[in-house]
């Protein structure tokens with residue numbers, strides 16, 4: 001379970017450039033919740049992920065994951081339990097290392113077998129099986145360097161790397177936004193399959209409102225550092241993109257503004 005209480009963050013505090021990026025965020029996720037997150041430009045979505053992952057310490061509030069207080073834990077320690085994917089698939093991988101070496105690094109980190117890029121023979125069969133599940137034929141390319149893969153293939157392997165040891169929390173920051181539409185659909189299907197199979201508590205930022213309403217079991221909308229809508233159950237099932245945009249305008253007295261947002 002993830003719990004955020006009164007989390008706040010202001011960048012450049014006490015300067016003319018002060019920017020309140022998170023305002024008093026209160027949020028509880030149950031185990032296995034899959035929450036999609038939408039919001040306009042600068043709403044605070046990535047900052048929320050940075051706060052949870054420990055890219056900086058928050059000014060106020062506390063963060064708990066599975067009962068452990070993460071508030072002051074350094075980022076590298078949180079990374080042992082929090083998987084994170086970014087828009088750029090290369091960000092979390094070593095391009096000059098092979099698929100199996102990249103997977104081995106993540107697998108070893110989880111099982112505390114020490115570091116180094118040695119790949120255990122006994123693990124190779126497991127990697128092959130997990131890669132086969134992706135349905136991209138990558139199980140026969142274990143020795144291919146990550147840098148030679150297409151964007152979609154890389155993101156699929158990155159997803160596997162982040163989940164090869166089941167994380168307590170998975171943060172997906174527009175992880176399909178840089179892919180062509182057909183590949184994005186494939187990677188989203190993979191994501192859904194893995195998250196459901198391993199019952200992973202997941203948060204996914206997306207600029208596609210339709211897929212935000214279709215994937216997962218809950219949708220949060222942010223604006224100006226606040227959570228302004230939290231949809232689940234029947235209300236979410238009956239929600240449409242048009243209704244959501246209307247709700248935003250009514251609540252905030254302005255139009256939803258995101259140059260990358262897909263409104264249809």
Ligand SMILES: Nc1ncnc2c1ncn2[C@@H]1O[C@H](COP(=O)(O)OP(=O)(O)OP(=O)(O)O)[C@@H](O)[C@H]1O
Nearest residue numbers: 011012019021039040041042043044045046047048
């Ligand atoms: N390191 C930083 N220093 C100063 N301001 C920052 C920093 N990181 C984020 N901000 C500001 O905080 C606000 C929230 O940014 P954030 O990146 O979280 O928005 P977002 O919802 O992810 O937006 P987008 O969809 O445009 O990526 C923005 O005004 C942004 O300029």
